[in-house]
Amino acid sequence: MRMAELSAEAGVPVPTIKYYLREGLLPQGVRTSATQARYGDSHIRRLRVIRALVDAGVSVAGVRKVLATLDEPPHEVADLLGAAHAAVAPRGDDGIPLADARLLAERLGFRPGACEPERLADVARALDSLNRAGFEIPPDVMTAYLEGVRTIARAEIAGVPVDTPEEAVRYVVLGTALAEPLLLALRRMAEQFAAVERFPSDT
Amino acid sequence: MRMAELSAEAGVPVPTIKYYLREGLLPQGVRTSATQARYGDSHIRRLRVIRALVDAGVSVAGVRKVLATLDEPPHEVADLLGAAHAAVAPRGDDGIPLADARLLAERLGFRPGACEPERLADVARALDSLNRAGFEIPPDVMTAYLEGVRTIARAEIAGVPVDTPEEAVRYVVLGTALAEPLLLALRRMAEQFAAVERFPSDT
DNA sequence: GATTATTGGATAGCTTCACTATCTAAATTA
DNA sequence: TAATTTAGATAGTGAAGCTATCCAATAATC
Numbered sequence: 316m317r318m319a320e321l322s323a324e325a326g327v328p329v330p331t332i333k334y335y336l337r338e339g340l341l342p343q344g345v346r347t348s349a350t351q352a353r354y355g356d357s358h359i360r361r362l363r364v365i366r367a368l369v370d371a372g373v374s375v376a377g378v379r380k381v382l383a384t385l386d387e388p389p390h391e392v393a394d395l396l397g398a399a400h401a402a403v404a405p406r407g408d409d410g411i412p413l414a415d416a417r418l419l420a421e422r423l424g425f426r427p428g429a430c431e432p433e434r435l436a437d438v439a440r441a442l443d444s445l446n447r448a449g450f451e452i453p454p455d456v457m458t459a460y461l462e463g464v465r466t467i468a469r470a471e472i473a474g475v476p477v478d479t480p481e482e483a484v485r486y487v488v489l490g491t492a493l494a495e496p497l498l499l500a501l502r503r504m505a506e507q508f509a510a511v512e513r514f515p516s517d518t
Numbered sequence: 519m520r521m522a523e524l525s526a527e528a529g530v531p532v533p534t535i536k537y538y539l540r541e542g543l544l545p546q547g548v549r550t551s552a553t554q555a556r557y558g559d560s561h562i563r564r565l566r567v568i569r570a571l572v573d574a575g576v577s578v579a580g581v582r583k584v585l586a587t588l589d590e591p592p593h594e595v596a597d598l599l600g601a602a603h604a605a606v607a608p609r610g611d612d613g614i615p616l617a618d619a620r621l622l623a624e625r626l627g628f629r630p631g632a633c634e635p636e637r638l639a640d641v642a643r644a645l646d647s648l649n650r651a652g653f654e655i656p657p658d659v660m661t662a663y664l665e666g667v668r669t670i671a672r673a674e675i676a677g678v679p680v681d682t683p684e685e686a687v688r689y690v691v692l693g694t695a696l697a698e699p700l701l702l703a704l705r706r707m708a709e710q711f712a713a714v715e716r717f718p719s720d721t
Numbered sequence: 722g723a724t725t726a727t728t729g730g731a732t733a734g735c736t737t738c739a740c741t742a743t744c745t746a747a748a749t750t751a
Numbered sequence: 752t753a754a755t756t757t758a759g760a761t762a763g764t765g766a767a768g769c770t771a772t773c774c775a776a777t778a779a780t781c
Contacts, residue, residue: 317756317757318756318757318758319756319757328740328741329757330740330741330742331739331740331741333741333758333759334739334740334741336758336759337759337760338739346758347748348747348748348749348757349746349747349748349758350746350747350748350749350756350757350758350759351747351748351749351756351757351758352757352758360652363650363651363652364651364652366650366651367647367648367650367651367653368651369739370647371644371647372608374738374739375738375739375740376738391717391719392713392716392717392719393710393713393714393717396709396710396713397710400706400709400710403706404703404706405575405699419704419707420707420711423704423707423708423711424711424715425711426711426714429710429711429714430707430710430711430714431710434703434706434707434710435707437699437702437703437706437707438700438703438704438707440699440703441574441699441700441703442700444570444573444574444696444699445570445696445697445700447566447569447570448566448567448569448570448571448692448696449563449566449567450570450688450692450693450696452693452697452700453677455673455676455677456673456674456677458673459669459670459672459673459674460670460673460697460700460701460704461704461708462669463666463667463669463670463701464666464701464704464705464707464708465708465712466662466665466666466669467662467663467666467705467708468705468708468709468711468712469662469708469712469715470658470659470661470662470663471659471662471709471712472709472712472713472715472716473658473712473716474656474658474659475716485653489651489653490653490655491706491709493647493648493651493653494648494655494663495702496608496640496643496644496647497641497644497645497648497655497663498663498666498667498701498702498705499640499698499701499702500607500637500640500641500643500644501622501626501641501663501664501667502667502670502671502701503603503606503607503637503640503694504622504623504626504633504637504638504640504641504667505626505664505667505668505670505671505672506599506603506671506674506675506694507596507599507600507603507632507633507634507637508623508626508627508628508629508632508633508671509668509671509672509674509675509676510595510596510599510675511596511629511632511633512627512672512675513595513675513676513678514594514595514596516594520727520728521727521728521729522727522728531769531770532728533769533770533771534768534769534770536729536730536770537768537769537770539729539730540730540731541768547729549729550777551728551776551777551778552729552775552776552777553727553728553729553730553775553776553777553778554727554728554729554776554777554778555728555729572768577767577768578767578768578769579767
């Protein structure tokens with residue numbers, strides 16, 4: 316199919332597709348001449364993935380990394396996760412003290428070397444941000460956070476399909492990035508229910 | 519204290535402080551003459567909150583809403599949450615079908631009217647995004663998501679301090695916004711642990 | 722009291738990001 | 752042959768979040 320059809324099919328404007336091609340998010344089509352190329356279903360699928368990632372809040376640079384990981388996946392699941400996380404996690408100026416983050420890691424079931432230092436740094440940065448705002452998370456709430464994310468992460472990893480590597484890669488990489496907005500939205504919803512439960516005073 | 523000291527104290531450049539004043543994030547100081555004003559500790563504290571929110575990924579417009587809520591809080595905790603959520607949640611072009619989101623709401627313990635329609639729409643948008651990418655969350659994983667966010671939300675709401683209204687407001691409004699990066703970071707860390715647990719094949 | 726530094730306020734500029742528009746020559750289609 | 756479409760290059764746009772520059776008026780210092 317040609318550019319115009321690809322655009323119609325995926326619901327993405329032609330100039331935007333050209334932009335994604337330039338940025339290396341979308342692979343070139345098959346050239347049929349000096350000024351013509353053909354695109355296939357894989358381009359449609361990839362465009363859908365790109366749009367989903369972008370509107371999940373992933374930056375174009377992040378999308379490029381995610382797609383690169385999909386195209387050339389590491390063999391170990393842990394490395395796969397690492398790559399997906401690196402693409403999605405906020406960029407980090409380093410040098411943050413990791414002590415508090417390490418404590419939380421231990422409570423999660425830390426085993427030395429089980430987790431990329433960058434993930435620890437992400438946690439440390441989030442804690443630091445809370446600190447600098449003068450906000451403290453009550454111990455019980457922190458315990459619930461750990462409990463909650465453990466439940467979530469265990470199920471996610473248990474759900475990794477093992478039949479074909481392609482499926483596993485897709486699941487891990489996209490699941491990591493695309494589930495974030497869902498989790499945050501579910502949390503907000505759950506908070507409202509919990510609030511009504513505890514403070515049933517509203518009209 | 520004067521502008522320069524405020525800047526030094528809070529670690530925020532003078533032009534940025536002026537910008538926040540212009541944008542109405544920071545209240546004006548007490549004028550001592552036509553071209554002078556004094557700032558107090560409340561300005562330092564507020565600056566710290568602003569920076570924390572900004573680097574938690576909240577937009578300046580969102581920060582303005584959060585601070586407005588802190589300054590003039592609704593009386594009902596539910597409304598407080600609503601305001602905080604509205605400030606933080608992604609802006610929504612509406613018109614998304616809410617059916618699937620409603621189903622999840624029921625599984626969370628939905629009671630009619632317990633949740634702002636906008637929160638339902640947030641969930642619906644996230645689901646739609648996943649759909650359009652052709653990504654499906656396995657039922658067991660979705661169940662774990664609901665379980666996890668319920669655990670988290672219950673603890674958060676249980677932790678709302680009831681001694682003074684100011685504290686409650688601060689807790690709800692800032693906790694909502696500032697805990698998001700922490701939760702995502704903890705999830706990533708937990709995923710890596712879970713991956714090592716299930717796939718211990720790495721070196 | 723004279724001089725130097727600082728401030729509030731206004732306005733304009735910068736950088737990044739994610740697109741969007743325009744142009745050209747070649748190629749396809751009618 | 753004439754009209755349309757395309758790849759590729761280059762440039763422009765608009766929002767967001769600062770950052771820089773001026774100015775006249777005030778404060779601080781000598």
